[in-house]
Amino acid sequence: MTVNVNQGVLKRAVGIGLTAVMGVGLLAGCSSDSKTNTATGSTASPTESAERVTLKVEIFDRGNSPAPYTITNNYLSQLIQTNFGDPNNIDVEFVPVQRSEEVTKLNVLMASNTDVPDIVFTYDSSVFYRYAQQGGLTDVGALIDEYGPNLKKFIGEDTLAFGQLDGQQFSIPGKRAITGRYSSYIRQDWLDKLGLPVPTTTDELYTTLKAFKEKDPGGLGSKNIPMGMALAPAQFETLIYSFMKPISGELTYSQRYELPLHEGFKDAMQFLNKLYNEGLISKDFSLDEDKTQLAKDIQNGNVGYWSEDVDVLFYADGTLDNLYKNVQGSKVQPVDVLTNANVDNKHIKSRYASNGMYIMIPKSSKRAVEAVKYLDWMATGNNLIDIYSGVEGENYDLIDGIPVVKADVAQEFADRLFNAGDTAIISNSKNLGDQATNEKAWISGFPERNQEALKQSIAIANTDTIGPIVFGKPIEAESQYGTTLNDKLAVIIVKTAMVKPDQFETVYEQEMKDYMSLGGDKLKAELEKALTEIPAQ
Amino acid sequence: MLLCPVFLHRRRLTLSKASYFRRYWQLYALLSLPLIYFLIFRYGPMYGVQIAFKDFNLFKGIGGSEWIGFDAFREVFGMREFYSTLRNTFMLNFLDLIISFPAPIILAIMLYEIKSVWFKKISQTILYIPHFISWVIIGGIVYQLFGNQSGMVNGVLESMGLNTIPFLTEKNPWLITYLFTGVWQSAGWGTILYLAALTGINRELFEAAEVDGATRLKKIRYITLPSIKPTIVTLLILNLGKMVSIGFDRPYIIGNTAVREYSDVLSTFVYRIGLESGQYTLATVVGLFQAVVGLIFILGSNYISKKVTGNGIL
Structure with a gap:
């Protein structure tokens, strides 16, 4: 009996214990743990704590x-707290959002209403327009006039216009320092080996690629890739822009999936088809959407010619450094090759608009004034340089008024600025003055051995650029069909490139018909209508 | 635990309701936990189903958005993409059923026939491992193996002077890649249930058959397979019920732009319109549609199975 009694007690105890443990576990699972930390370094004196408020900023x-450092507590967050927060009696709190899930997470934050930061941002114009149309954003026009004179001056009326909808300032667009996007590169050592000149036109490029393929200057056999390709904008946009006709003057429609609506798109696809079928481009380009394979092929020395984002190759221990390490005697030369027969054989390529990300203050925010003050502070005096460049003498030296990154900067100092670009939301890259100054400052941040090539690369990216048309209002069809058509664009490129040349016509017609019926025709009609409604630019 | 069932039964009869609860309340407390789980995480979210009938506005919330009746359904059923993704979902699931469903059965019977214990144990462990590898990693392996330019398999083919096969970039070879990756990943794990059923077979049946001179194949056909029939039928019903739902990872990761015609399925479609372009109403409509059709399928196949074999799961 005693045994039984003991067991009964034990059973009960275990039961209660289990219930308690599981219950607590369940409740803990329910409570949303907010991953926000207050930036420390705030030494609030008791006298002012009464009106002290918290400003939440997305990062x-x-x-x-x-x-x-952590993403919410680091050198810059402390700098901001000390220089902006404490004097204004504000606790600045950073709310981290994963870069890769930015829009998804932002949607969730916006829907929650209470948890949403006071300052949020996105690069995606359709996301901004959707929030604005659904009435989720604060009109900051009057607030900027009252609290943000420096901000207004820094960003400028032209760029501010990107953030307007129906005359209301629903967002503050960041200012972009550098608008050049893409450059192209060729293996000079391959050219030298074959005794070929640097190609200067699209036709000459084709001849050169043929020679790369047949004479295999790298001695690579089946690994030989005359022209590196990926299913990414830096590769296919450069090609398409060298065939297509701008809509008016030097302007095109702004969205990538609107490329098929331009004259000359078909010629670009036909050229790509020819390159693919003759084995001149990466065979697996359709699988390579994030350019990893391309980068691998380049640094293993398998690629003869390619285009890339203007800066990508040149970072320390980046693609170029690796190539030079892997392949003795290799030499990469930035080149401007592709010529556009529709535009006087110029080297037409795309450029960014002058705005960066859309900075927004949700309507539910009670700290709109503080938010504008924060952005204004960032635009004031030396603050942006402090954020972007760190401490003079430790991180940079001031040379001709330009903060030049010290070549031998200590790791502990360099680490201060790991999130500088993401913290300085009002400025996409270092804005110091005119474009040339900005570029100079930007180049100074790269390893010295690569600076000359980067300089050439930027010069190419700035040659014969054409930019996006700004309608100043949302195109409804963009938010409705954008994602679908973006997907479709990739399918068009891949399928028309990979089909046998004699079937190109049929497949192209079929795919374009598809594109049109998936919303392309509605988009086209709306764009053309909007075009007639803006004064000629 | 020490009390035998009969004793327990008699005791229960003698207890009044109140003292019965006093005695066994811990068991109910334990049971309430899974019930709470289902209420919160399975039934609670159903509140959101109404988004399908509303013009969902992020800032007004579910309650504040306007009712639009079946407008969103009309829009979804008018989208050509919806039908192509629906067709692909059925196609991939159906082919999966034909290829992947028998695989674990065959594998389990083969394992069952093995006499060497250590070899059986090792084979089982090796077969289970792929189940624990995430699709993201499998996707990486597949690309490394089957790519055109850098893929190992095509490298071997090329070095032997053969033509390369576009395993990933042409739709029909891709289909085979997709199906066999699925078999590789799940067949080993799928054997567990069948092996459990197989151990329940009375060994004497085999001995009797042996005396009668039955061959190994005959034994499999007349003893092994009939013994695990209920297990097969149950799993078949469960699989049929899933015909219209498809996992997100596998088609999304193994698929690519070149084979979008086949690899675009309902789950990737929902992801694209719901999460990427923020059209929550349309995404909810597709999700609801999937759930309703899935329910019809599982009830239907259960009904047929009850009629035909006498076994069902409901």
């Missing part, structure tokens, strides 16, 4: 915080 988390 991209790229998972690259160097110890001892």
Whole structure:
């Protein structure tokens, strides 16, 4: 009996214990743990704590915080707290959002109403327009006039216009320092080996690629890739822009999936088809949407010619450094090759608009004034340089008024700025003055050995650029069909490139018909109508 | 635990309701936890189904958005993409059923026939491992193996002077890649249930058959297969019920732009319109449609199975 009694007690105890443990576990699962930390370094004196408020600011988390910093508590967050927060009696709190899930997470934050930061942002114009149309954003026009004179001056009326909808300022567009996007590169050592000149036109490029293929200057056999290709904008946009006719003057429709609506798109696809079928481009380009394979092929020395974002190759221990390490005697030369027969054989390529990300203040925010003050502070005096460049003498030297990154900067100092670009939301890259100054400052941040090539690369990216048309109002069809058509654009490129040349016509017609019926025709009609409604630019 | 069932039964009869609860309340407390789980995480979210009938506005919330009746359904059923993704979902699931469903059965019977214990144990472990590898990693392996330019398999083919096969970039070879990756990933794990059923077979049946001179194949056909029939039927019903739902990872990761014609399925469609372009109403409509059709399928196949074999799961 005693045994039984003991067991009964034991059973009950275990039952209660289990219930308690599981219940607590369940409840813990329910409570949303907010991943926000207050930036420390706030030494609030008791006298002012009465009216002290908290300003929540979104920040991209790229998972690259160097110890001892975290994404919410680091050199810059402390700098902001000390220089902006404490004097204004504000606690600045950073709310991390994973870079790769930015829009998804932002949607969730916006829907929650209470948890949403006071300052949020996105690069995606359709996301901004959707929030604005659904009435979720604060009109900051009057607030900027009252609290943001420096901000207004810094960004400028032209760029501010990007953030307007029906005359109301629903967002503050960041200012972009550098608008050049793409450059192209060729293996000079391959050319030298074959005794060929640097190609200067699209036709000459084709001849050169043929020679790369047949004479195999790298001695690579089946690994030989005359022209590197990926299913990414830096590769296919450069090609398409060198065939298509702008809509008016030097302007095109702004969205990538609107490329098929331009004259000359078909010629670009036909050229790509020829390149693919003759084995001149990466065979697996359709699988390579993030350019990893392309980068691998380049740094293993398998690629003869390619285009890329203007800066990508040149970072320390980046693609170029690796190539030079892997392949003795290799030499990469930035070149401007593709010529556009529709535009006087110029080297037509795309450029960014002058705006960066859309900075927004949700309607539910009670700290709109503080938010504008924060952005205004960032635009004031030396603050942007402090954020972007760190401490003079430790991180940079001031040369001709330009903060030049020290070549031998200590790691602990360099780590201060790991999230500088993501913190300085009002400025996409270092804005110091005119474009040339900005570029100079930008180049100074790269390893010295690569600076000359980067300089050439930027010069190419700025040659014969054409930019996006700004309608100043949302195109409804863009938000409705954008994602579908973006997907369709990729399908068009891949399918028309990979089909046998004699079937190109049929497949192209079929795919374009598809594109049109998936919303392309509605988009085209709306764009053409909007075009007639804006004064000629 | 020490009390035998009969004793327990008699005791229960003698207890009044109140003292019965006093005695066994812990068991109910434990049971309430899974019930709470289902209420919160399975039934609670159904509140959101109404988004399908509303013009969902992020800032007004579910309650504040306007009712639009079946407008969103009309829009979805008018989208050509919806039908192509629906067709692909059925096609991939159906082919999966034909290829992947028998695989674990065959594998389980083969394992069952093995006499060497250590070899059987090792084979089982090796067969289970792929189940624990995430699709993201499998996707990476597949690309490394089957790519045109850098893929190992095509490298071997090329070095032997053969033509390369576009395993990933042409739709029909891709289909085969997709199906066999699925078999590789799940067949080993799928054997567990069948092996459990197989151990329940009375060994004497085999001995008797042996005396009668039955060959190994005959034994499999007349003893092994009939013994695990209920298990096969149950799993078949469960699989049929899933015909209209398809996992997100596998088609999304193994698929690519070149084979979008086949690899675009309902789950990737929902992801694209719901999460990427923020059209929550349309995404909810597709989700609801999937759930309703899935329910019809599972009830239907259960009904047929009850009629035909006498076994069902409901």
